[in-house]
Structures are given as structure tokens and as C-alpha cells.
Amino acid sequence: MYTMQFWKALAVKAQLALRLLALLAIGFVPVLAVPSAQAANPGQCLLKSSKPLLISSSASLGGVVIDDQCEKVYISNSSANTVDIYSVTNGTKIASVGVGARPSGLDLSADGTKLFVANTGAQSVSVVDVATNTETHRYVFASNFINDTPYSIAAARNGLVFFTTTFSGSGFGGRMMQLDPASGAITQRTDFWFGGTNTEITRIASNADHSLLAVVAGDISSGPVFKYASSTNTFTNEKDLNAFVSSVALDTAGDIVLVDSGTYVLDGNLSQIGIVTGGSYGVAVDPAGNLGYAVSSASQVNVLDLKTVTQTGTLAIGDTVASANYYGFGTGVGQMTISRDGGLLAIITDHGLSLVPTGVVHVVPFATFSARVNLDIREGTSASSSSDEFAAEGHFTLGAGRNGIDLVANPLNFQIGSFNISIPPGSFSGDRESLRYDGKIADYDVRAQIKPSAHGGYQFTLRVKGVNLAGSVLPLTATLAIGDDVGTIALPTGNARFVDTVATSKKDD
Structure with a gap:
């Protein structure tokens, strides 16, 4: 007899399949074309246990x-x-x-x-x-x-x-x-x-x-x-x-x-x-x-x-x-x-x-990564409240030998300071121009967009509401990861400002 866990897993797979079919129907899949002589970017080995x-x-x-x-x-x-x-x-x-x-x-x-x-x-x-x-x-x-x-x-x-x-x-x-x-x-x-x-x-x-x-x-x-x-x-x-x-x-x-x-x-x-x-x-x-x-x-x-x-x-x-x-x-x-x-x-x-x-996790750094971050900390925010929000936008290009990003198979993770948000695989939808996510993850309201840039690489925007940024101090570090493609950037004092200001930093690896 099939368990409830089985049916839940089957439902999740069906939802992912329907989302992928919808993307195919409109002619867009969130993966760049791969040369025929080369496999797609290697996936990460995600075992349920660290034991053999x-x-x-x-x-x-x-x-x-x-x-x-x-x-x-x-x-x-x-x-x-x-x-x-x-x-x-x-x-x-x-x-x-x-x-x-x-x-x-x-x-x-x-x-x-x-x-x-x-x-x-x-x-x-x-x-x-x-x-x-x-x-x-x-x-x-x-x-x-x-x-x-x-x-x-x-x-x-x-x-x-x-x-x-x-x-x-x-x-x-x-x-x-x-x-x-x-x-x-x-x-x-x-x-x-x-x-x-x-x-x-x-x-x-x-x-x-x-x-x-x-x-x-x-x-x-x-x-x-x-x-x-x-x-x-x-x-x-x-x-x-x-x-x-x-x-x-x-x-x-x-x-x-x-x-x-x-x-x-x-x-x-x-x-x-x-x-x-x-x-x-x-x-x-x-x-x-x-x-x-x-x-x-x-x-x-x-x-x-x-x-x-x-x-x-x-x-x-x-x-x-x-x-x-x-x-x-x-x-x-x-x-x-x-x-x-x-x-x-x-x-x-x-x-x-x-x-x-093996316990070894490899990441491939972005060739270029730039980010701008606004942090809105509400007046009177305490360690127990969750009324803050932040907005991030930027651009990245993949490292040498990489063949595209895959948001159907891989999560998108963004970390600012000590706060991290992860958008699960298969959550994005969209068309030829962009992929979007607008929904709730845990208790956070999350809106994200990622699209190819006219100058190569990708542009991204991310807005998260309902977070607690109390105690945040500069300098801050921002990290964007899609699968094992990762970019990290320092947002030092003078480049990262709170409330209505924008921080800018750029790093070429």
C-alpha cells in the first residue's frame, strides 16, 4: 500500500512536470542551450544521509x-x-x-x-x-x-x-x-x-x-x-x-x-x-x-x-x-x-x-557579479519582530565552461548578512523574456525575477518582506547561488546604506 508520503512526493513531481510543460509550451525553458558535445553543468549530489x-x-x-x-x-x-x-x-x-x-x-x-x-x-x-x-x-x-x-x-x-x-x-x-x-x-x-x-x-x-x-x-x-x-x-x-x-x-x-x-x-x-x-x-x-x-x-x-x-x-x-x-x-x-x-x-x-x-562540495564562482541592496529597517524593530524588508538587484555572468542556469532543477539562494532565503527548484515561471517568482516562503513574502541581459549574463531582482534585520551593521556580505554557481560580494560602509539608499559594489573574479 502506498503511503501518504508517497502521494505527497508524487504530487510535487506532478506540479514540477506541469510547470515545465507550461514553459515548454511557450517556448522557454530556464536553461541555456548546451553544445551537443558537452553535457550540461554537473548537478550536485544530494544524498539524504552523510553515511554510505x-x-x-x-x-x-x-x-x-x-x-x-x-x-x-x-x-x-x-x-x-x-x-x-x-x-x-x-x-x-x-x-x-x-x-x-x-x-x-x-x-x-x-x-x-x-x-x-x-x-x-x-x-x-x-x-x-x-x-x-x-x-x-x-x-x-x-x-x-x-x-x-x-x-x-x-x-x-x-x-x-x-x-x-x-x-x-x-x-x-x-x-x-x-x-x-x-x-x-x-x-x-x-x-x-x-x-x-x-x-x-x-x-x-x-x-x-x-x-x-x-x-x-x-x-x-x-x-x-x-x-x-x-x-x-x-x-x-x-x-x-x-x-x-x-x-x-x-x-x-x-x-x-x-x-x-x-x-x-x-x-x-x-x-x-x-x-x-x-x-x-x-x-x-x-x-x-x-x-x-x-x-x-x-x-x-x-x-x-x-x-x-x-x-x-x-x-x-x-x-x-x-x-x-x-x-x-x-x-x-x-x-x-x-x-x-x-x-x-x-x-x-x-x-x-x-x-x-565524500563530504566535498564544489562551487563555481561567477565570472562577474555586481549587486545593489536596499535595507528597510522599521523604526523600533526588536529582536523578536519581523517587519523589515530588503530589495536587491544586480547582474552576474557565469564562470568559464558553464553552460547555463537551471531553475527547474536547482534552488536559488540569496544571503544578506546572516539572513538567507531559498526559493525551491521549479518555483519560477515565465516566458522568453524573464522568469518570475511571487509567493510566500515560510513567513516571508518573496518576489524575484531573473532574465538574460542584453550585454550577456543575467540580471536579477529580489524583494523580501517580513524579515528581521535588527542588529544589522555594516559591512554586509551578499551571496547569490543557483545550484553550484555562486557569487559573493562585500557591501562595505559607504556603499551599503539603510532605508532609502542604495549600495553598490562590483567584483570581477
């Missing part, structure tokens, strides 16, 4: 990836020949998509619309449409003389997809293969390593924006590492660590490459910066490149400061990884991925999949 969330499964799981908006986690289920999709928020299963035999590695396309799956039980790669949760293509290729099959896969920003193959045995015999989804052609990249060959446990991983890929060849004592640049469509020469390696990850800029077991910290040229002992299995790098994460045999995640090359703490996994092995043979246990905002790890464990919050 274990999604129980008795299946054999191979690979895992989190979508760019941090709403879904995709995991390959080789026991059922499916890709299983779960909600990041509560761990409930959303769908299971049938793919090829024994799926293992998987990766999202650069624009986030497709999921590529390496089917280790066949000579095929599946493509899943993430909007419909259906397999739309299955590309088949001819195996080599030892019947090699796909193993690890990564999608590049230039549209090409790369996958390594594996086989029953050890040594060389696998291949570095390239899939061009535009034509369906699958070819061997003979410019990689020794004529396009690799070991049977060779992993490949993409960075956050898919502009770079990193490769490690396992089960070989030389421990070779490689990089691939989407912009030039080229692989680097090998960099040997002279150790057995099994996992690799890199930051968005490609300045940091992390390799396990080790854990080895390399720079953008694959030169060794240092080693942090204790890592054993999967690795991940915070997109900003400051923090690294390594799954250890102690069934925990080691937190690494990549600037000082030291371990600074641990994160509980919420399960064990006892069945993992150093070389990655036959199991995905111990493998890990990180969300694009750096706030969540997804780790394959002995009993399923664990979602582990």
Missing part, C-alpha cells in the same frame, strides 16, 4: 558510472546480462536494460546521452539511450586468433569510443580498439603501445569532460601507463612504473593521474610526483585535482591530499571488499568511480554497490 548507502546485490557486477547530473548510477550486471540503473538519492532501482553477454566496463558519452557497454561474453559493444533506458545499437566486431572480447571502455569528447579487449590467458593478446558511432566502424588502434596490443587486464578511464583518457596495462611487471588526448586523437608513449598496476583515474585538467596499486601520483606528463602507500584496488580523483581516493584491502577508502602526496583520512565503505584482487581478475569488486561534482563515490563491494559521500 549500500545497494544490495548478489549479482556479479563489473563496472559503474554516475551520470553528470548525479541522479542515476549505472552498473553492469554480468549475471543477468543487464545494465542496472539506480537512484542516487535513495538507492531504488529505476530500470534494468538488457545488453550483450557478460557486460563489464561502461562509460557515458561526453554529452551524457548515451551509455557504452563492453560485453565481455561476446564480441560486441552495446549502446544504451539514457533517456529511454533502451539498447539502441549493438556493434559486433571480429575477434583475433585467441577469441578476444571487450573488457574496459571509455568515450572521448571527439565522439570516438575506445575499448580494450581481454582473453582467456595472460600476457599480450588483447587489443586497443576504436569504435566510431557515427559510422559503426570498429578498428584497431595500431598507434597504441606495441601495434595496438595490450595485456588481458588493461583498463581505460575518461576524465570528467572526456577530453582525456588514461590507460594502465595490468598483469605486467613494468606497469605501463598512457594518456590519450581527444583534441589531437593521439596516445602518448608508455610511462613505466615498474610495478603491477590495475586501476587509473585522472582529474578534469589532466594534471593529476592516480594509479593503483601503489598508490602512484603522476603529473600531466606521467612523471611520478610521489607514492602514497596503502591503496590496493580502485582509484578516483576529485575533478579539481586536489583530492584522490583509493580503495584499500581494509575495506575503506583512503583519502589522499594530492598536493602534499599524503593520506589525510579514510571513508567508511559500508561493506567489505574481501573478494577483490590486485589484478582485477574475474570481478569488479573494489572498482570505484566519482561524480562530476566530486561529492560522491560509487564502489562495487562484496554484497552490491556502495554510494559513499
